[in-house]
Amino acid sequence: xxxxxxxxxxxxxxxxxxxxxxxxxxxxxxxxxxxxxxxxxxxxxxxxxxxxxxxxxxxxxxxxxxxxxxxxxxxxxxxxxxxxxxxxxxxxxxxxxxxxxxxxxxxxxxxxxxxxxxxxxxxxxxxxxxxxxxxxxxxxxxxxxxxxxxxxxxxxxxxxxxxxxxxxxxxxxxxxxxxxxxxxxxxxxxxxxxxxxxxxxxxxxxxxxxxxxxxxxxxxxxxxxxxxxxx
Amino acid sequence: xxxxxxxxxxxxxxxxxxxxxxxxxxxxxxxxxxxxxxxxxxxxxxxxxxxxxxxxxxxxxxxxxxxxxxxxxxxxxxxxxxxxxxxxxxxxxxxxxxxxxxxxxxxxxxxxxxxxxxxxxxxxxxxxxxxxxxxxxxxxxxxxxxxxxxxxxxxxxxxxxxxxxxxxxxxxxxxxxxxxxxxxxxxxxxxxxxxxxxxxxxxxxxxxxxxxxxxxxxxxxxxxxxxxxxx
DNA sequence: TAGATTGTTAATCGATTAACAATC
DNA sequence: TAGATTGTTAATCGATTAACAATC
Numbered sequence: 001x002x003x004x005x006x007x008x009x010x011x012x013x014x015x016x017x018x019x020x021x022x023x024x025x026x027x028x029x030x031x032x033x034x035x036x037x038x039x040x041x042x043x044x045x046x047x048x049x050x051x052x053x054x055x056x057x058x059x060x061x062x063x064x065x066x067x068x069x070x071x072x073x074x075x076x077x078x079x080x081x082x083x084x085x086x087x088x089x090x091x092x093x094x095x096x097x098x099x100x101x102x103x104x105x106x107x108x109x110x111x112x113x114x115x116x117x118x119x120x121x122x123x124x125x126x127x128x129x130x131x132x133x134x135x136x137x138x139x140x141x142x143x144x145x146x147x148x149x150x151x152x153x154x155x156x157x158x159x160x161x162x163x164x165x166x167x168x169x170x171x172x173x174x175x176x177x178x179x180x181x182x183x184x185x186x187x188x189x190x191x192x193x194x195x196x197x198x199x200x201x202x203x204x205x206x207x208x209x210x211x212x213x214x215x216x217x218x219x220x221x222x223x224x225x226x227x228x229x230x231x
Numbered sequence: 232x233x234x235x236x237x238x239x240x241x242x243x244x245x246x247x248x249x250x251x252x253x254x255x256x257x258x259x260x261x262x263x264x265x266x267x268x269x270x271x272x273x274x275x276x277x278x279x280x281x282x283x284x285x286x287x288x289x290x291x292x293x294x295x296x297x298x299x300x301x302x303x304x305x306x307x308x309x310x311x312x313x314x315x316x317x318x319x320x321x322x323x324x325x326x327x328x329x330x331x332x333x334x335x336x337x338x339x340x341x342x343x344x345x346x347x348x349x350x351x352x353x354x355x356x357x358x359x360x361x362x363x364x365x366x367x368x369x370x371x372x373x374x375x376x377x378x379x380x381x382x383x384x385x386x387x388x389x390x391x392x393x394x395x396x397x398x399x400x401x402x403x404x405x406x407x408x409x410x411x412x413x414x415x416x417x418x419x420x421x422x423x424x425x426x427x428x429x430x431x432x433x434x435x436x437x438x439x440x441x442x443x444x445x446x447x448x449x450x451x452x453x454x455x456x457x458x459x460x461x462x
Numbered sequence: 463t464a465g466a467t468t469g470t471t472a473a474t475c476g477a478t479t480a481a482c483a484a485t486c
Numbered sequence: 487t488a489g490a491t492t493g494t495t496a497a498t499c500g501a502t503t504a505a506c507a508a509t510c
Contacts, residue, residue: 022450023500023501024500024501025500025501025502026501027447027450027451028447030446030447030450031440031442031443031446031447032427032443034446035425035426035427035443036427039426049466049467049468050467050468051467056427057427058427058428058429060502060503061467062502062503062504062505063501063502063503065467065468065469065470066469066470066501066502066503068468068469069468069469069470073468073469075467075468075469076467076468076509076510077466077467077468077469077508077509077510078465078466078467078468078508078509078510079466079467079468079509079510080466080467080468081468093450094446094447094449094450094453095449095450095452095453096446096449100445100449100452102445108344109343109344109347109348110341110344110345110348112340112344113339113340113341113343113344114341114441116340117340117341117441119425119440119441119442120441120442120445122442123442123445123446124442124445124446124449125442125445125449163452164445164448164449164452166441166445187451187452188445188448188449188451188452189448190441190444190445190448194266194350195266195270196263196266196267196287196288196289197289198289204448204451204452206444206447206448208439208441208444209262210345210348210350210351210397210421210439211262211350211351211353211354211355211356212262212263212266213421213437213439214331214333214351214354214355214356214395214397214419214421215261215262215265215325215327215354215355216258216259216261216262216325216437217395217419217420217421217435217437218325218326218327218331218355218356218395218419219253219258219261219324219325219326220258220418220419220435221326221331221394221395221418221419221435222325222326254476254477255476255477256476256477256478257477280490280491280492281491281492282491291478291479292491293478293479293480293481294477294478294479296491296492296493296494297477297478297479297493297494299492299493300492300493300494304492304493306491306492306493307485307486307491307492308484308485308486308490308491308492308493309484309485309486309489309490309491309492310485310486310490310491310492311490311491311492312492
C-alpha cells in the first residue's frame with residue numbers, strides 16, 4: 001500500500017502495477033466513461049476531449065482527466081483523446097478484454113427481467129447459467145437457458161466457470177446462497193436482496209437495494225420541504 | 232454550510248437544523264441501519280448496541296455511532312439503543328414519517344418486476360401510477376394499477392402528487408422523460424437507464440446500472456488474477 | 463508561433479478510524 | 487462501585503478541485 005509516484009519510466013510494468021492503485025471512486029466511474037465513449041463512437045467521432053467526454057458522463061473535466069491519469073497517459077496534449085484507443089484502454093483496465101461469465105441465481109420477477117436484459121451481453125458479459133429453488137421454475141427456459149435446481153449450484157458454477165454471480169433470491173436465503181457461491185469459486189456478487197452479505201476478503205460484493213435508493217431520495221425530498229431551501 | 236458544532240442546548244430546533252448537515256455518506260447508510268433495526272425488532276429485541284447493529288448492517292461500530300450522532304443522541308451510555316425509538320428516529324430523519332408517492336415510468340420487463348416488488352410498499356412508499364409509451368401496454372393492469380399513456384405523464388404526476396419517479400425506459404428516451412418528470416414537479420428520480428441524466432440542482436437522481444455494477448466487479452476480478460494477490 | 467488541451471501538482475474538502483472521556 | 491457502552495474528539499486517510507506547466 002502507498003506506492004508513491006515515481007518518475008515514471010518502464011511503461012508496461014508500470015501500467016500493470018498502477019492498475020492495483022486505481023482508487024475505488026475512480027473504478028466506480030470507469031463504466032460511465034466507457035458508456036460515454038461508446039456514445040461518442042456511435043456519433044462517428046474519432047477524437048474527443050475531456051470537456052466533451054466529461055459532459056457526456058456527467059462529471060467535471062478535471063475529474064475525468066484525474067481518473068484517466070490513474071490508468072496511464074492515453075491522451076495527447078493540445079489534441080485530445082482517440083476514441084477507439086481510450087475505449088480499448090478502459091476496457092482492458094476494467095478486465096473486459098475477455099468476456100466474463102455470469103451466473104444468475106433466483107429466477108423470479110426480477111431475475112427473469114435481468115436474464116433478458118440485453119445490456120449485460122452488450123457490455124462484456126455472458127450469462128452462462130440460471131439457478132432457482134422453485135421446482136415450478138426449474139426446467140423452464142429463460143433467455144435461452146434452462147433453469148437448474150438450487151441443489152446443483154456448485155456443479156453449475158464448476159461446469160460454467162462463472163466467476164461473477166447475480167443474486168435475486170429472497171433475503172431470507174441470500175446469505176446461504178452467497179456462501180455456496182463463494183465456496184464454489186465465485187469472486188464477485190451483485191446482489192439485489194435487501195440484506196447485508198458477509199463474504200471473505202477476496203470476494204467483492206455490490207449491493208443494489210431498490211427500497212434503500214428510494215429512501216435516500218426521500219431524505220432529500222424531506223430536507224427540501226423542511227429546510228429553508230438553501231441550495 | 233459549515234455549521235460548527237455548538238455546545239448543544241435547544242433540542243428540537245437543533246435536530247431540525249442538523250438534519251441539513253447529515254453527510255451524504257451517512258445518508259447512504261441510514262437505510263441499512265433501518266433494515267438492521269427491523270431485523271432486530273423481528274427477533275423480539277427491545278434493546279440493541281452499536282456492536283450488534285453494526286454487525287447486522289455490515290459496518291464497524293465506530294462508523295455506526297458516528298453516523299447516528301449526526302441525527303442526535305438517541306442511545307444511552309452504558310446501556311445501548313432502544314430498538315423502537317431509534318427506528319422511529321431514523322424513519323423521521325429519512326423523511327418516511329409520511330408515505331411518499333412513487334410513479335413508475337416504463338413498464339417493460341424490469342418495470343413490471345419493480346412494480347410488483349413488495350419491498351417498495353413495505354418500506355415507506357406507495358406506487359401511485361404507471362406510465363408507458365407502448366400502446367400494447369397502455370390500458371393493461373399491473374400490480375393493481377392501469378398503465379397510462381406517456382402523453383399523460385404530466386397529468387398523472389399532477390393527479391397523483393408523486394414526488395419520486397422510477398425510470399425504467401430505454402436509454403434513448405430517458406432524458407426526455409426525465410425532463411418531463413422534472414417539469415411536472417418530481418424531485419427525486421431513480422433511474423435504471425444506462426445513461427447519465429441531467430437535472431436541475433433541486434432534483435436528486437440515483438442511478439442503478441446493472442452492467443456498470445458488473446463491470447466494477449470485473450475490475451476486481453481482473454485485478455485479482457493479474458496482481459500478486461496482495462490482500 | 464499561438465492556441466488548445468492534457469497530465470500533474472498542491473490545496474481543499476469530506477469521510478473514516480481509533481481512542482477515550484462522559485455517563486448510565 | 488465496577489462494568490458497559492455511548493457520543494465526541496482528534497488524527498488519518500482518501501477524494502475532489504483548481505490551477506498551471508508541459509506539450510501537441
